[in-house]
Amino acid sequence: IVLTQSPGTLSLSPGERATLSCRASQSTSDYLAWYQQKPGQAPRLLIFGASTRVAGIPDRFSGSGSGTDFTLIISRLEPEDFAIYYCQHYGGPPITFGQGTRLEIK
Amino acid sequence: QVQLVQSGAEVQKPGASVKVSCKASGYTFVGFAISWVRQAPGQGLEWMGWTSTYTGNTNYAQKLQDRVTMTTDASTTTAYMELRSLRSDDTAIYYCARVGKAGTGFDYWGQGTLVTVSS
Numbered sequence: 001i002v003l004t005q006s007p008g009t010l011s012l013s014p015g016e017r018a019t020l021s022c023r024a025s026q027s028t029s030d031y032l033a034w035y036q037q038k039p040g041q042a043p044r045l046l047i048f049g050a051s052t053r054v055a056g057i058p059d060r061f062s063g064s065g066s067g068t069d070f071t072l073i074i075s076r077l078e079p080e081d082f083a084i085y086y087c088q089h090y091g092g093p094p095i096t097f098g099q100g101t102r103l104e105i106k
Numbered sequence: 107q108v109q110l111v112q113s114g115a116e117v118q119k120p121g122a123s124v125k126v127s128c129k130a131s132g133y134t135f136v137g138f139a140i141s142w143v144r145q146a147p148g149q150g151l152e153w154m155g156w157t158s159t160y161t162g163n164t165n166y167a168q169k170l171q172d173r174v175t176m177t178t179d180a181s182t183t184t185a186y187m188e189l190r191s192l193r194s195d196d197t198a199i200y201y202c203a204r205v206g207k208a209g210t211g212f213d214y215w216g217q218g219t220l221v222t223v224s225s
Contacts (some may be wrong), residue, residue, distance in 0.1 A: 033210075035151075045210075045212060048210045070147070090205075091154070
């Protein structure tokens with residue numbers, strides 16, 4: 001399953017709403033996760049099962065979608081949210097990642 | 107608390123092999139599979155494969171299956187990833203990650219090990 005994320009780069013200001021998209025080449029059966037990666041750090045799991053937030057992740061992060069189209073929304077951007085976000089299909093093997101969306105400060 | 111602590115950075119020559127370790131603590135090691143993911147400089151995440159800590163069964167990414175071996179040692183709660191016949195495009199940060207229960211993704215990650223392949 002190939003995952004295509006859009007946009008490649010998203011430029012927004014703190015306080016704004018971010019909408020990140022992940023489209024799969026075929027149905028993922030909702031084995032879809034979202035990760036955040038900051039420079040010099042390992043990825044961090046935010047969302048699994050397309051919409052279940054990991055314990056300790058702020059509720060401004062939400063995931064939605066099913067089948068082949070998924071969305072990660074950050075409702076009100078905080079300065080620490082600017083990072084790269086990856087979606088992942090983990091229903092394999094194989095496991096696949098999207099190419100990432102870079103969320104940068106405008 | 108759950109921790110995955112990886113071995114230190116490596117520099118290897120083309121054609122050599124590298125073996126990266128991942129020491130797990132804070133949970134029952136045998137209950138969770140371990141996956142390996144790499145990231146070339148400035149690039150995205152690439153899944154390499156995974157291994158069951160219970161059965162030792164493995165599944166590798168097709169492009170690497172001839173060169174990679176993943177193992178675990180329950181007595182020391184350590185997972186290992188060996189990559190052979192190294193090439194310059196194997197230069198990357200290599201991460202181990204715990205595969206969560208019941209379809210929850212990769213819930214804990216090691217800090218990463220930089221492997222540089224250079225003559």
